[in-house]
Amino acid sequence: MQPAQILDNIQKHISVSQPEKELIESLLVLQRVPKKEVLLETGKVATEIHFVSEGVLRAYFTDREGDQNIVMFAMNDWWITDMYSFSTGNPAQLTIDALEDSVVYSLSKTNLEFLFLKVPAFERFFRILMQNAYVREQSRIIQNLSMPAEERYRQFLTKYPQFAERITQKQIASYLGITPEFLSSLRKKSNA
Amino acid sequence: MQPAQILDNIQKHISVSQPEKELIESLLVLQRVPKKEVLLETGKVATEIHFVSEGVLRAYFTDREGDQNIVMFAMNDWWITDMYSFSTGNPAQLTIDALEDSVVYSLSKTNLEFLFLKVPAFERFFRILMQNAYVREQSRIIQNLSMPAEERYRQFLTKYPQFAERITQKQIASYLGITPEFLSSLRKKSNA
Secondary structure, eight states, X not given: OOOHHHHHHHHTTOOOOHHHHHHHHHXXXXXXXXXXXXXXXXXXXXXXXXXXXXXXXXXXXXXXXXXXXXXXEEOTTOEEOOHHHHHHOSOOSOEEEESSSEEEEEEEHHHHHHHHHHOHHHHHHHHHHHHHHHHHHHHHHHHXXXXXXXXXXXXXXXXXXXXXXXXXXXHHHHHHTSOHHHHHHHHHHXXX | OOOXXXXXXXXXXXXXXXXXXXXXXXXXXXXXXXXXXXXXXXXSOOOEEEEEEESOEEEEEEOTTSOEEEEEEEOTTXXXXXXXXXXXXXXXXXXXXXXXXXXXXXXXXXXXXXHHHHOHHHHHHHHHHHHHHHHHHHHHHHHHHHSOHHHHHHHHHHHOHHHHHHSOXXXXXXXXXXXXXXXXXXXXXXXX
């Protein structure tokens, strides 16, 4: 296993020595996730966090009407889990599956806690990851409350052009909390 | 200054030595924030994070219609800032003000970074804070997408009974993203 990509990602934020790199590598588990395969299911406990090396994954929940609501996408260099379940040990609210054939490096909670003890800088890395995730979610709440759907769609395309190319309009609509029909009418309007 | 409360809060998550405690205390600045006083204004850069010792604060943004949307409340033992602005140095999207006469301990970004270097466990403390904040915001997104307003109101009362006693119905409505009139009709219904 040569998870150079994940170490590059980590080293954008912290410096790690050669022995620390080897320790980190030794705790990561490579997993191939074919398209449509489920990595975490609602109701199970999330015991791992996944670094996406290839492909695209999504996290969603199914509401009472049976509709899927996408909470996040993840592609190269993103980390994904149900953080509520991972933190608390309670059952996951989200299901995570692959939208394309994907490759992830998985780190168990036990090994993550072990890394925090053995590589103190890893705590800094994770603090930065969590801080960025908090900012992202809070920005999303502010946008949902303040921006019309059309503008949120445009912002999504600007902020995540790499997702827009690889996921369906239906999936984008689900993420934005609007119907696919409404998104389609927005797109027609902006092309007119 | 005797910020025992803040050290108790920190020591729920990490252990700190006596010299570390003294260092932390020396970097905190006590601020009295009278009711309605603004601690951070939209458009300014958030250079401090505030630990609420007494009182209640809120963070809100004003949308294009001029309506105030409350993004968070904070009372004893909560930390509050505009994390987007604090992290990036960009202008704040939020305004933070006091809903009651309040007392906060403020920590500047420079001093926080200094603490991360001098007290490595403080990085852990902050990682946990940010992880909890991320989980809270994500849960809110899931609830907004999946629960009717009535249920979100009930959940809010259950989860934050201490806020419900000290803030107005109008403020709760703003946090839930509904009109005060609609909240009033929900309350009448549930009392009926």
